[in-house]
Amino acid sequence: MxxxxxxxxxxxxxxxxxxxxxxxxxxxxxxxxxxxxxxxxxxxxxxxxxxxxxxxxxxxxxxxxxxxxxxxxxxxxxxxxxxxxxxxxxxxxxxxxxxxxxxxxxxxxxxxxxxGEENKLLYAWQQLIGPLKSKTELIDTTTYRAFFPALEALEPAVATFKKSIHTKNGIFNRLLAVTVDADMESTAMGILVMPRSAHPDKKQYPAYYNTILQPKRYCSAAILELGEGADLVRRYAMLTASRLDSITLTNRVELSLSVICNDTLKGVWMVDDFRSYRSLEKFDAVFTPYQKYLVTDNMQKALFEARKSLSTFKKGTAGYNFSFPAINGDTVTLASLKGKVVLVDMWATWCGPCKKEIPFMQELEAAMHGKNVAFVSISTDKAEDKEKWKSFVKEKKMGGIQLFAGGWSDMQKFYDVNGIPRFMVFDKQGNIVSVDAPRPSMPELKPLLESLL
The missing domain is CATH 2.60.40.1120 (Carboxypeptidase-like, regulatory domain)
Structure with missing residues (x-):
């Protein structure tokens, strides 16, 4: 009892x-x-x-x-x-x-x-990293010349801060330590991937980049506890893979996945990359061998939704019949080009990657001179920049058919174009061949055009 x-x-x-x-x-x-x-x-x-x-x-x-x-x-x-x-x-x-x-x-x-003490320490960290992170925002004009010294100057303070992470909450301590590294690495990568007036040569990178842009850097899914985790994986894979080899249309996915040593992170990278594709045939050809990395229900759902959305841009279906004014004042439509293979380039005078493709486009035009191919460049510059566009076309001696959309047109919206440059190929009947074609700088484009003649 x-x-x-x-x-x-x-x-x-x-x-x-x-x-x-x-x-x-x-x-x-x-x-x-x-x-x-x-x-x-x-x-x-x-x-x-x-x-x-x-x-x-x-x-x-x-x-x-x-x-x-x-x-x-x-x-x-x-x-x-x-x-x-x-x-x-x-x-x-x-x-x-x-x-x-x-x-x-x-x-x-x-x-x-x-x-609590956790949020006060988290706030202290965000105050420390904030000024450097702001230098990578789109509205900021800082280039690597000012950013690299600021990054190196911050490193000792970051090391000191990490030693101060010892609250009574062990789970939080681990999370904040991961956060400090992730924020620093994402910010350091940010200056390399954001549009800037000047970009560094890889030889100009500070020593810090050698510690983060190396294969097998991320072997733990802990960074996915951060809302910025998926974006960090994307930046890391792109920058690290490009240090190993020249990225092409055919090796991009394989090379990017090879530098990540965690299956869940590989799946996260794939889901983020789904949005890069506008062709169901190309999507399936690229991702089918790697579907084993889509290890969660959310990833499988993303795969289903991506394939469903791409089914509307199938190869062989009729292309969107665009209609834009040409630089000579004529109106050009897709229908008016029937009988020709059509290569469309969506670009703008302010777009750095677009301008890098111009010499390659000119070389391709010269190589295919006399062939039944229409090279169509559609500028997405704002309406008020039309004269600037005309001057740019004349200055760069751009050939082909030069059209002016006057902003983000219905064609861009129809094909869900979220970034430029974007290249598309249509066959002689105006049907879709690819709404996400290789760029002129890629060796795959010329054989694709030749196969349609």
Missing amino acids: KKMILLLAALAGMKATYAAPSQAMISGVCAPRSANGMKLYNVREGKLVEFASTTLDKEHNFAFAIPVPASGYYYLAMSVDGKASRNYIRVYLQSGEQVTLDIQDDKGHYSVVKG
Whole structure:
């Protein structure tokens, strides 16, 4: 009987001391007067997924209550009429966490009014990396000449900060250590992949790049706990693969996957790359051998949706009958070119990669002179830049058929063109051959055109 009483007392004590998971709360004020809402995101396989949204009250206050939060990062963004800012604020949530923020602007400037030691340390890190990260944004004009010295100057402070990561929360400590490395590496890669007026030769890279742009750098899926994780994998694979060999249309996927040593990360890279394809035949030919890396339900869903969307641009189906004014004032349509193989180049005078293709396009035109091929360049420059376009075409002695779309036209929207240059090939009947053709700088394009003659 005595043993039974002791057991009941022990159970009662356990019940008294056990604390059920309690809700977390994120609240604060968003100062920008243009904002009228806030969005909250969680992380799924290295990408942000909208979790909740709310409107701001008259004083621009907001609050989110998360009943049973999964411990980890969440991201906040102010919104205007439902459209979220791309400057996210990263916070750490766990059971019972109470975070209060003062958001000062749409550029990611904020302060932590209230929060546990984890969020205070996370804030300190984001203040440290913030100035360097801002130099890689599209609106910033910093080139590698100023960025590289700033990167090297920050390295000692980053090493010191990593030594300060010793909160009582071991899970958070591990996550923040991964975050510090990931943020530094993503920022360092950012200056290399963002459009800039000048780009460095690989010989000019600081020593730091030799430590991060090496094969098998990422063998753990831990970086997928960050909302920027998938983007980091994409940048890493592109830059590291290009150091091993010249990337071509045929070896790009194989070479990129070869530098990643984690199957889940390979799957993440593949899903991110799905958007690069506009031809179902090419998509299947490229990715079928690697489908074993699509290891999660989300990846399999992405594969299904990608193939479904590509089915509308099948080889042999009628191409979009574009209609644009030519530089000589005539109107040219796809239908008017029937009887010719048509190579379309969507480009703009402000696009660096587009301009790099011009000499290769001119060489291809010369090599196929007299052949039944129409070389059609469609400028997506804004309407107000039409004279600039005309001068550029004349200065560069661009041949072929020069058309002016006057911005992002219905043709670009029809083919879901999100970036340029984009090359497309149509057969003599105006049917689709490829809506994502090789570039003139790639050896695969000329044989493709010749096969259609």
